[in-house]
Amino acid sequence: MTGPRLDVVRDATGILLRPGGSWDIEVETPSGSEVISAIDKLGRGDTLRYDTTKLSAWDSGFLALLLRLEEAATARAVKIDRTGLPDGARRLLALAESAPAREDARRDSGKAPVLDRVGESTIEAVEYADASVEFLGEATQAVSRFFTGRGRYRKRDLWLLVQQAGAGALPIVSLVSFLLGAILAFVGAVQLEQFGATIYVANLVGVAMARDMGALMTGIVMAGRSGAAYAAQLGSMKVNQETDALVTLGISPVEFLVVPRVIALSSMMPLLTLYSVLMGIAGGALVAIVMLDLSLTTYWNQTIDALTVGGIAGGLFKAFVYGILIALAGCRQGMRCGGSASAVGDAATAAVVSSIVAIISAAGVFAWVFYMLGI
Amino acid sequence: MTNPCNAPTVSASEQSHIEVRDLTMAFGDFVLQRDLSFTIPRGSIFVIMGGSGCGKSTLLRHILGLLRPAEGSILLDGEDMTDIDPERRQTLMRRFGVLYQSGALWSSMTLAENISLPLEEYTELSAREIRDISALKLAMVGLRGFEDYYPSEVSGGMQKRAGLARAIALDPEILCIDEPSAGLDPISSKRLDELIQELRESLDTTVVMVTHELPSIYSIGTDSIFLDAETRTMIASGPPTWLRDNCDDPTVHQFMTRGEAPDGV
Numbered sequence: 001m002t003g004p005r006l007d008v009v010r011d012a013t014g015i016l017l018r019p020g021g022s023w024d025i026e027v028e029t030p031s032g033s034e035v036i037s038a039i040d041k042l043g044r045g046d047t048l049r050y051d052t053t054k055l056s057a058w059d060s061g062f063l064a065l066l067l068r069l070e071e072a073a074t075a076r077a078v079k080i081d082r083t084g085l086p087d088g089a090r091r092l093l094a095l096a097e098s099a100p101a102r103e104d105a106r107r108d109s110g111k112a113p114v115l116d117r118v119g120e121s122t123i124e125a126v127e128y129a130d131a132s133v134e135f136l137g138e139a140t141q142a143v144s145r146f147f148t149g150r151g152r153y154r155k156r157d158l159w160l161l162v163q164q165a166g167a168g169a170l171p172i173v174s175l176v177s178f179l180l181g182a183i184l185a186f187v188g189a190v191q192l193e194q195f196g197a198t199i200y201v202a203n204l205v206g207v208a209m210a211r212d213m214g215a216l217m218t219g220i221v222m223a224g225r226s227g228a229a230y231a232a233q234l235g236s237m238k239v240n241q242e243t244d245a246l247v248t249l250g251i252s253p254v255e256f257l258v259v260p261r262v263i264a265l266s267s268m269m270p271l272l273t274l275y276s277v278l279m280g281i282a283g284g285a286l287v288a289i290v291m292l293d294l295s296l297t298t299y300w301n302q303t304i305d306a307l308t309v310g311g312i313a314g315g316l317f318k319a320f321v322y323g324i325l326i327a328l329a330g331c332r333q334g335m336r337c338g339g340s341a342s343a344v345g346d347a348a349t350a351a352v353v354s355s356i357v358a359i360i361s362a363a364g365v366f367a368w369v370f371y372m373l374g375i
Numbered sequence: 376m377t378n379p380c381n382a383p384t385v386s387a388s389e390q391s392h393i394e395v396r397d398l399t400m401a402f403g404d405f406v407l408q409r410d411l412s413f414t415i416p417r418g419s420i421f422v423i424m425g426g427s428g429c430g431k432s433t434l435l436r437h438i439l440g441l442l443r444p445a446e447g448s449i450l451l452d453g454e455d456m457t458d459i460d461p462e463r464r465q466t467l468m469r470r471f472g473v474l475y476q477s478g479a480l481w482s483s484m485t486l487a488e489n490i491s492l493p494l495e496e497y498t499e500l501s502a503r504e505i506r507d508i509s510a511l512k513l514a515m516v517g518l519r520g521f522e523d524y525y526p527s528e529v530s531g532g533m534q535k536r537a538g539l540a541r542a543i544a545l546d547p548e549i550l551c552i553d554e555p556s557a558g559l560d561p562i563s564s565k566r567l568d569e570l571i572q573e574l575r576e577s578l579d580t581t582v583v584m585v586t587h588e589l590p591s592i593y594s595i596g597t598d599s600i601f602l603d604a605e606t607r608t609m610i611a612s613g614p615p616t617w618l619r620d621n622c623d624d625p626t627v628h629q630f631m632t633r634g635e636a637p638d639g640v
Contacts, residue, residue, distance in 0.1 A: 099519055
């Protein structure tokens with residue numbers, strides 16, 4: 001088998017192209033640049049002809065090259081005579097040319113001016129905010145229908161969601177909170193040792209976990225765990241048109257899908273947070289006992305003294321709010337998911353990012369409000 | 376006595392491209408089909424027919440090597456593909472092009488990128504040549520100018536055609552198609568049939584097709600087998616029009632005539 005070659009013969013009526021050898025997609029083929037330069041010397045009235053008697057095999061690369069050469073020839077008003085080509089090649093070329101390019105199909109790949117882009121993204125942002133407010137309103141209505149007993153949902157789904165968001169999250173919450181408590185104790189111990197006040201490690205860990213860190217860490221874990229899961233579940237339902245099927249049955253997807261998730265997560269978050277606080281205190285106690293030679297009883301009594309009912313209740317309330325935020329953000333991203341498989345991944349990512357942003361912002365607001373109220 | 380539902384081989388000179396010998400397909404203990412033996416002639420449009428759930432698509436997946444046969448063998452140009460080292464099998468797989476039922480285009484890539492990926496992976500072509508070839512393939516399936524569109528932005532029929540363009544990206548010898556007309560309107564599905572036929576004639580490709588679209592079976596199928604879900608084996612083989620006119624088996628007859636009772640029964 002000989003390699004592909006492309007000979008050019010210039011004659012009185014134009015150019016005779018003599019492709020030869022075997023054209024295979026796996027071997028290097030002639031670039032055709034000499035042919036193009038030969039074509040550039042032609043003028044109106046000349047003809048491009050083919051002689052393929054030496055051609056043993058051809059492939060799509062060959063056809064693509066021919067199309068490029070012929071395009072150059074057409075640009076110079078050179079006539080093209082395809083009678084010398086193999087039958088199959090001629091037909092495929094005809095097939096490729098039979099469908100006219102849609103005028104409106106070709107994409108404008110050029111970049112829009114800066115002002116255009118600023119304007120477009122502003123409009124997009126406003127539309128997004130608008131849709132989010134609408135979603136929030138719909139969800140609020142649906143939740144009130146749920147509590148007045150008129151909501152439509154499946155009890156089994158709700159219990160399953162409660163299980164997933166509650167008991168299912170215990171191992172990861174245990175690990176993260178225990179380590180967080182230990183880290184807080186480490187950091188505190190090093191500083192407090194300088195003043196001989198190591199006993200206050202218990203205060204530090206207990207108060208921090210109960211008031212803020214417990215709810216915040218649980219929230220972040222749940223954003224990655226449940227928020228992303230909700231976005232992916234609702235997103236793939238959207239892709240499969242399952243949400244459309246609900247709407248045509250007259251069931252609001254917000255009521256049927258979003259509300260149970262919000263209820264499940266916001267009711268489980270305080271419980272998980274309480275558990276997280278206990279685990280954090282346990283982590284702190286371990287460090288205190290091993291590193292600072294405090295006894296468990298001293299540590300425990302000190303912790304009890306430090307904690308206030310208001311502080312604990314505040315932490316649980318925060319957890320409740322974070323739960324609502326995470327569930328809403330996850331469901332919101334799932335509901336606005338596009339129609340393709342990659343859109344589901346995008347929705348899950350957006351859900352985690354927006355729920356973490358929401359939690360941290362809310363934590364900031366809470367810190368200020370609680371400070372002003374003196375809780 | 377010859378089985379009336381097996382058409383005599385038209386000519387002995389017909390070259391076999393794929394040969395299936397005594398194939399049994401099973402999932403665990405559940406036998407889907409047994410004792411399948413047939414040859415797919417070079418350059419034919421070979422239709423795998425049968426009711427829902429009889430294992431048509433599974434047979435296609437066996438031919439593609441995505442599933443291992445429980446028993447029997449599949450030969451490509453006389454080479455046993457079921458008992459072969461993975462590297463050699465990888466080389467052989469490149470002679471196949473597949474059009475999946477839903478197109479299976481990669482949703483994060485544009486149509487042109489979808490077609491370029493096999494070219495980038497398997498050839499040494501320059502970026503310019505790859506671009507030219509993918510534009511040519513899209514033009515061949517009637518999608519000129521849609522290079523920069525994402526699969527989700529075009530219609531189902533266009534996705535199918537783009538899937539076909541990807542399947543023929545590497546100029547395959549064998550083109551496997553799962554349900555080409557599923558989800559297409561009659562006109563689009565007829566165009567797709569014509570396209571498949573045109574590609575086969577121009578590129579001299581062997582086409583293996585799973586379908587139950589009768590119009591396309593009769594208009595482009597040159598050879599076929601019929602799998603039966605009940606007896607779990609093939610009960611007829613031959614050119615589709617020949618089967619329609621000569622096969623007395625009630626199941627086959629019902630299928631080929633859309634459920635009308637066989638004459639004189």
